[in-house]
Amino acid sequence: MKFTIMINEGPYQHQSSDSALQFARAVLAQGHEIFRVFFYHDGVYNGTRLSVPPADDRQLQKEWSELAIEHNLDLVLCIAAAQRRGIMDADEAKRQGLDADNIIEGFRISGLGQLIEGGIQSDRTIVFGD
Amino acid sequence: MSTKKFMFVNRKAPYGTVYALESLEVVLISAAFEQDVSLAFLDDGVYQITKGQNTEGIGQKNFSSTYKALGDYEIKKLYVEKESLEERGLTPDDLMDLVWEDEDDDWAEKPSIILVDRAEMADVMAEQEVTLSF
């Protein structure tokens, strides 16, 4: 079965990213397919590579990144939400005339249409948020 | 691309959090995919479509007029729950006049707001294929 997962909250503030990560791992472990993970609202903060949590805490951004690389997942940060919150890839930073980018490997930035397409193409769409 | 029944569930008031505004942005994008789109307004979500919103005092953009444009995007099923209005001391008269133009009926303006009771809202929710909440 094909899944799209939407995540509406950033890491640490809410449990939703933790829950979604565990859910995504379980989906893959059972042999299902993840068509896309779409990060919206503050969820785009899951895509920064500049997070430095204390050594004894989990680093959610890195865990998502590693899961994406291992399973070739499509992790999409909403461009409108990301622009509002200062999450940039190199192209977007350049286009906006900014001096830095901060997206972590395994994520890409794209439009809201990616969420709707996920809903259309997937058998199940699961939302994690506040 | 196939057509699915999409429902966007709105249960939060505008301005206090960004959910209402960013939900509306998804709704507008969904129109381009020619899906069967419905919106549900229940609990505090009914405050998203009250008339007379004035945000001058809070430093935020008033985005309530965007709901009026939904009809132009062929989004014309806005289910509003009666009990949620009543619990909040509101009546349908407190809501914006949201309409769509029916091209098969000489572009007559028709109401987009569909008042439903709680049981009817549950029925509408049960019919959906993709339910997105924010």
Next chain:
Amino acid sequence: MAMLHIVNKSPFERVSFRSCLNHAKPGDSILMIEDAAVAAIEGTSFTEKLKEAMTDKSVYVLGGDLAARGLSEDRMIDGIKSVDYAGFVDLTVENETTQSWL
């Protein structure tokens, strides 16, 4: 079409759990995750409301979320089933649709 309702808020803090119960249909399933897990135990002010829903709906709790909040499964309301994340995935597969009551 059966629906899986996913609730993640304590009924003692927000109305979303009540709202979920008011809209779920007979034959639907309800899964309590995150803070909603606290509603799974016997003897709360929400227990009766949940038991009423259990007459025609199935109710599940994510065991990890219950344990994380210091609540043991032997305090659960009779009839509530504890599931792990694999069980969560199964519930999303068994039900045609899902709705998250955020």
